[in-house]
Amino acid sequence: MRLDQYQKLQALQEKLLDVFLDEAEPTTWPGRGLKLGEMDAKTRGDLYWVRKTAASALLLADRVGAAVGRVQMTGDGPSPTGAPAPDSEGEADQMETELGRYERQAQAIMAELQSGKGKAAFDKKVHGPK
Secondary structure (H helix, E strand, C coil), rough: HHHHHHHHHHHHHHHHHHHHHHHHHHHHHCCCCCHHHHHCCCHHHHHHHHHHHHHHHHHHHHHHHHHHHHHHHHCCCEEECCCCCCCCCCHHHHHHHHHHHHHHHHHHHHHHHHHCHHHHHHHHHCCCCC
C-alpha cells in the first residue's frame, strides 16, 4: 500500500468517527425526553433512522480501521521512513480490490440512507400499506 493511500485511510477513519460522535449524541435525537409510548409514529421512525445512521457511520469507521489495522499487522504499510514498504504486485492488487469493495459498500449504505427508500420500506413493513 502506498503511503498516500494509508494516510487517506487513517484520515477517513478519523472523519467517520467524528460523524459518528455527532450523530450518536442523544441530546439531538428526535423525541428527546419522551417515552416511546408518548411519541407519534413519525417521531419514532425518525429516531430509528437517526440511530441507524449513527450505527452505520460507526460500522464504516470500524471497517476502515480494520483495513488500517491489517496493513499495520502484516507490515505491508508504509515504512517509518515514509517510503512505502515493498510488497508483491498481487498483494497490492488484492488490497486495491478490497478497498474498492469497502468503498462501494459505504456508497451503497449512504445512498440507501439518503434516498429515503429504506425508511419507506420499513414504514410499509411496520405500518402496512397506506
